[in-house]
Amino acid sequence: MPAKTGREYIERLKKSQNNIFLHGEKVEDVTEHPGLKGVVKSMASLYDLQYEKPNKMLYTSPSTGQKVGMTFLQPKTIEDLQKRREAIQEWARMTGGMMGRSPDYLNAEVMAMGIANDLFAEEDKRFAENAYNYYEFAREHDISLTHTLIHPQVNRSKAQHEQKDANVALHLVEKREDGIIVDGIRLLATQGGITDEILVFPSTVKKEGEKDDPYSLAFAIPNNTEGLKFISRESFDYGKNSWDHPLSSRFEEGDAIVSFENVFVPWERVFVCGNSSVCNRTFRETNAVIHMSHQVVSKNIVKTEFLLGVALRMMDAIGIDGFQHVKDKGTEIILVLETMRSHLFRAEQNAKLDKWGTMTPDYNALDAARTWYPRIYPRLVEILRVLGASGLMGIPTEADFHNEEIGELIHRGLQGKNVEGYERVQLFRLAWDMTMSAFGSRQMHYEYYFFGDPVRMGMSYFDQYNKETYTGYVDEFLKKAKADALHYTNV
Numbered sequence: 001m002p003a004k005t006g007r008e009y010i011e012r013l014k015k016s017q018n019n020i021f022l023h024g025e026k027v028e029d030v031t032e033h034p035g036l037k038g039v040v041k042s043m044a045s046l047y048d049l050q051y052e053k054p055n056k057m058l059y060t061s062p063s064t065g066q067k068v069g070m071t072f073l074q075p076k077t078i079e080d081l082q083k084r085r086e087a088i089q090e091w092a093r094m095t096g097g098m099m100g101r102s103p104d105y106l107n108a109e110v111m112a113m114g115i116a117n118d119l120f121a122e123e124d125k126r127f128a129e130n131a132y133n134y135y136e137f138a139r140e141h142d143i144s145l146t147h148t149l150i151h152p153q154v155n156r157s158k159a160q161h162e163q164k165d166a167n168v169a170l171h172l173v174e175k176r177e178d179g180i181i182v183d184g185i186r187l188l189a190t191q192g193g194i195t196d197e198i199l200v201f202p203s204t205v206k207k208e209g210e211k212d213d214p215y216s217l218a219f220a221i222p223n224n225t226e227g228l229k230f231i232s233r234e235s236f237d238y239g240k241n242s243w244d245h246p247l248s249s250r251f252e253e254g255d256a257i258v259s260f261e262n263v264f265v266p267w268e269r270v271f272v273c274g275n276s277s278v279c280n281r282t283f284r285e286t287n288a289v290i291h292m293s294h295q296v297v298s299k300n301i302v303k304t305e306f307l308l309g310v311a312l313r314m315m316d317a318i319g320i321d322g323f324q325h326v327k328d329k330g331t332e333i334i335l336v337l338e339t340m341r342s343h344l345f346r347a348e349q350n351a352k353l354d355k356w357g358t359m360t361p362d363y364n365a366l367d368a369a370r371t372w373y374p375r376i377y378p379r380l381v382e383i384l385r386v387l388g389a390s391g392l393m394g395i396p397t398e399a400d401f402h403n404e405e406i407g408e409l410i411h412r413g414l415q416g417k418n419v420e421g422y423e424r425v426q427l428f429r430l431a432w433d434m435t436m437s438a439f440g441s442r443q444m445h446y447e448y449y450f451f452g453d454p455v456r457m458g459m460s461y462f463d464q465y466n467k468e469t470y471t472g473y474v475d476e477f478l479k480k481a482k483a484d485a486l487h488y489t490n491v
């Protein structure tokens, strides 16, 4: 089957009837629900873009000869990596980088784990085959995915088996002839319920001990599997038009708690079954974390470009662009953009073939970028807030502009240096939705946490960093200084 269109994405969702709960009710049709239909439409546009820009977004499947999504490509050359990145950035440009879960993010994971699958064979040869087969299946059917990695926040100072109710978190209940039964809760599936399937994988950061083996699972199942429920947080799409809420009306992905009630997973969909050692190494040893970081850094470059454009337009709109500190704040955003671009360039230029024949970006460069961006993104948001000041609150809705009594009044009263009130307010509403609306706040929280706790990511970055080069440099320096001192003493 070739890559899907937006219409096919929507039809599949209608047919699958995923079990999703929102605002205290079961959602009958996610494609029509007021809190979800905006993002469903945006996802559909992403899939449509595959056919609007086939040269960039599609490639020929090695197994069927059909045209499939470029973001499933196993890169074998640096040019392939660049092609993947261009496709990622095409998608990101459609949303200003505001949809963290455009399909490319998890397509990268499925590709990497499907190819570099020998780790899964440590437990059972079939699991490695399953990972490869799943990659082919996802690619050939253009499967849209959500994923869940985290145990519920009951008591973080204890391991899962030590929790007061050790059955809350998703765990293995039974191994059967035809598959496994799992039960319990997982967090936090972005786009849970508006995709075809869910990947259940271990955390990228948290490591588990052997006693947590029953919680150490990896598998993939359809989102309409019996016993599976998505319990979504309230939607930040309030049904407003896209002039008033330019981002939340279109890109509100939703985040869901996932409940598995004695869910059956057939063996052919299992990748890890009760093995903490394999789980702890999954993202790193399959290089999935590298290919996912490549997607994240590529996407966040576009996001920073978008944010910079908004900041520059705001400066111009209210005539603050000549002030020293305002220029300096613009420079801060530009420095982030240029630094991220340099990381990406180094990552691609220093890419090497791994042992599975996949052209793999330089992880040193990507790891620095992915560990840094969650720390710097809140500053970018703060800059927009500081520049916008009252302009981020003096934002009437479009309906106000059409009101006979006040329309003209605000059009004139809220004019900018070179723009009328209507244009200026639209721009400032975009900045508000990016940073201060419920959607904007969630964006900041997302960038901070989605890849794992930045504090522990930072700790592991420090631990694995090659420090000897620098301590050795200082040791040599001191040795020479000491030798020189002795020399002068002896003269």
Ligand SMILES: Cc1cc2nc3c(=O)[nH]c(=O)nc-3n(C[C@H](O)[C@H](O)[C@H](O)COP(=O)(O)OP(=O)(O)OC[C@H]3O[C@@H](n4cnc5c(N)ncnc54)[C@H](O)[C@@H]3O)c2cc1C
Binding pocket: 147, 148, 149, 150, 153, 156, 187, 188, 189, 190, 191, 255, 442, 445, 446, 449, 450, 451, 452, 453, 455, 456
């Ligand atoms: C908007 C959003 C979308 C997300 N989407 C997804 C998704 O699609 N799929 C998915 O699987 N996950 C998703 N996540 C979850 C994300 O992976 C986690 O938020 C992240 O890994 C941190 O884990 P946690 O939330 O359980 O925080 P916790 O581990 O509970 O941490 C809470 C606080 O306690 C501190 N802390 C806890 N334990 C320790 C420790 N051992 N040492 C030091 N400090 C500690 C942390 O530093 C942090 O400050 C999403 C998160 C957000 C916010």
